Amino acid sequence: GAGVSQSPSNKVTEKGKDVELRCDPISGHTALYWYRQSLGQGLEFLIYFQGNSAPDKSGLPSDRFSAERTGGSVSTLTIQRTQQEDSAVYLCASSLEPTNTEAFFGQGTRLTVV
């Protein structure tokens, strides 16, 4: 497929466990974004990658959250010691920088912490 792919689509985890969420951006897209969307809420910015570096990680809510990107492609968002308030849909987007401007979103990973 040519779109942004996220896995898993759904994840249920117990409080205190660690989780990893994966994002496969569109091939050739150098910019990658992670957002969090709580039920019925807007899109909360988490982190932005340009290539493998993260110029802006100001949205990560706590040190339990981290993200990395390798090879300028796949990114993983890791949440350690999950809490119930981490339950949300985590959305990934990619865009072709600097010549293009549209950000394409994946369908998201719905995380439920029980």
Added chain:
Amino acid sequence: GENVEQHPSTLSVQEGDSAVIKCTYSDSASNYFPWYKQELGKGPQLIIDIRSNVGEKKDQRIAVTLNKTAKHFSLHITETQPEDSAVYFCAASRRYSSASKIIFGSGTRLSIRP
């Protein structure tokens, strides 16, 4: 920090009537303003965008206006149809800048009454 405010949070219009969603932004360096449509269970999808050197842009039934002085921008949907029912997000960013994160509004849930 950067902020985008969006109103109204919910909007119900009769099929065939027009819908207007308004946003304001705080970062005066923002120069790119996309609008996204999110259908249930899917990631947001770009429907139209406008750059800071343009005051208005149209695409069929959709139009966006931008007032840089007042830091306001709006989405107008004319001749609404049932398939326009969705959540709409406005956003602002500094494109072609290392500070390229996209800041989203809180969303407007648009319902089209038959």
